[in-house]
Amino acid sequence: MSQTDIPPVLVTGATGRIGRVVIDQLLDAGVPVRALTRRPEAAATLPAAVEVFTGDLTAPETLDPALNGAGAVFLVWTAPPRTTEAVVERLAAHVRRVVFLSSPHRTPHPLFQQPNPVAAMHADIERLIAATGLESTVIRPGMLASNAPAWWAPAIRAGGVVRWPYGAAESAPVDDRDVAAVAARTLHRDGHVGGDYVLTGPESLTQAAQVGLIGDTLGRKIDFEEITPDEFRSLWKGTAPGPVVDMLLAAWSAAVGQPAYVTTAVADILGTPPRTFRQWAADHATAFTQGS
Ligand SMILES: NC(=O)c1ccc[n+]([C@@H]2O[C@H](COP(=O)([O-])OP(=O)(O)OC[C@H]3O[C@@H](n4cnc5c(N)ncnc54)[C@H](OP(=O)(O)O)[C@@H]3O)[C@@H](O)[C@H]2O)c1
Numbered sequence: 026m027s028q029t030d031i032p033p034v035l036v037t038g039a040t041g042r043i044g045r046v047v048i049d050q051l052l053d054a055g056v057p058v059r060a061l062t063r064r065p066e067a068a069a070t071l072p073a074a075v076e077v078f079t080g081d082l083t084a085p086e087t088l089d090p091a092l093n094g095a096g097a098v099f100l101v102w103t104a105p106p107r108t109t110e111a112v113v114e115r116l117a118a119h120v121r122r123v124v125f126l127s128s129p130h131r132t133p134h135p136l137f138q139q140p141n142p143v144a145a146m147h148a149d150i151e152r153l154i155a156a157t158g159l160e161s162t163v164i165r166p167g168m169l170a171s172n173a174p175a176w177w178a179p180a181i182r183a184g185g186v187v188r189w190p191y192g193a194a195e196s197a198p199v200d201d202r203d204v205a206a207v208a209a210r211t212l213h214r215d216g217h218v219g220g221d222y223v224l225t226g227p228e229s230l231t232q233a234a235q236v237g238l239i240g241d242t243l244g245r246k247i248d249f250e251e252i253t254p255d256e257f258r259s260l261w262k263g264t265a266p267g268p269v270v271d272m273l274l275a276a277w278s279a280a281v282g283q284p285a286y287v288t289t290a291v292a293d294i295l296g297t298p299p300r301t302f303r304q305w306a307a308d309h310a311t312a313f314t315q316g317s
Contacts, residue, residue, distance in 0.1 A: 033057040034212050035091050035120070037082065038101025039075075040067045042171055043126060043205050047099055048075060050209030061091050085111040092119035097212050100125045106146045110153055117157035124212050125154060126204075129165040129223045134286040135279035136167070136196060141272050162211040162220040167286065170198035170226065170305040174312040177236055181313045186248040190257045191277035192233035197225040197285040200300035207294050222290045227299045229285035232277070235302055239313055242306040254278070 034051055038044035039060035051058050052074055059076045062068055068077040078091035082104040092098070098120050102109065116123055129137045130144035137144075154161045180187045204224050211217035230238070233249045240247035252260070254274045261270050291299035 031056055031213075032094065032096025033059045033076065034097045034099060035059045035061060035078075035095040036099045037061045038099070038103065038126070039071065040064070041101060041103070042169070042201050043166075043208065044099060044101055045071075046202055046205030047208045047212075048072065050206055051213060054209060054213055056209075056213045059091055059095060061088070082112055083108050085115050088112065088115055089119075092116065095120050097122035097124070099123075099208055099212055100150075102126075102146065102150060106149065109146070109150050113150065113153040113157060113159075116154075117159050120159070122160040122212070122218070123154060124162045124164060124208055124217075125150060126208065127151060127163050127165050129167055129286070132165070132223055132286055135283055136194075136276050136285065139272065139275035139279055141276075142268065143272075160218040162217045163222070164204065164208055164211065165221070165223045166199050166204045167223065167225045168196040168198050169201055169204070170302055171201045171309070173198070173235065173239065173306070174309070177239065178313045178316070181236075181239065181243070181247055182316070186250045187236050188250045188252045188256070188260065189232060189236075190252055190254050190274060191281055192249055192251050193231050193282065194277035194280040195229045195231050195283060195285045196235075196280065197227070197229050197287045198235065198302045198305065199224050199226045199291070200302075200305045203291045203295070203299045207291060210294055217294075222294065223286070223288050224290050225286060225288050225299070226305075227287065227301055229287060230302055238303050239306045241303070242310050243313060 034056055036044050036048050040062050048058050060071055061078050061080045063081045065079050080087040080091050085108050098116055100123055127147040128144050177187050236247050236249050
């Protein structure tokens, strides 16, 4: 099949962490790409080969131009949930295939089993997709390695101590590039319809150890000071919404003393081992040295 015969894949969340890399992976595989954004000015950073569509998941009718003639959709949902049903109906009316970026809310590990409104929304979207005739794949990253700059870069850049709760809580951070590579693979290769993949990094690491690995990359020791959940709530007031902070605290609290859930899904699907957190940190060192 030549590139002109392959129907385009519509990437939602195209300007976001995962979608942006999915675009590169699809283009590398010779798949034509459409990108959805609410902010066409943000599309200036997308590769020239991408066809950009302005649309908003909370206004389902705005999606039609992007969906007309598309073959598959990579669905990322960070918007409010009220239009999920209408959007999934629209997807089913236009395309054959959807790959949904969800979370491991079905995995019986304490880190993933705390009350979480985002996980509840993901479960709803999965139910809606399953009720259509769409060919679907669900991908469920655990903790993304790329959470680290938002969490720890301000303190590290300032040369100070990382003050954080539940330093002993373990996770297996997964590199966004591995998540995106799996998403792209499942969008354009056969054999993944009905696939449901929990994606993790290769090893269980405490939060304190993750900060230590960032320090190794920067060539200096970063002090880690354990603080209480209440101190964390005060510190993050105004920076992150209260329910998000509570959700994270509950997850970390439950994960103390529990080795993280580690899967072989990345290696099974890509044929290459998942990147380590050390590798992620080495490739993103500037996130902890530059910027504000
Ligand atoms: N952080 C983690 O550890 C973790 C773990 C598992 C799963 N996840 C899931 O990963 C997803 C987030 O992926 P990400 O980090 O790649 O996203 P992100 O970097 O937060 O970017 C969000 C994207 O969503 C788009 N968007 C937001 N509201 C929209 C709307 N109303 N209509 C259309 N597009 C909209 C934005 O596009 P524009 O602004 O250009 O319109 C942007 O591209 C979430 O569902 C999250 O629950 C995260």
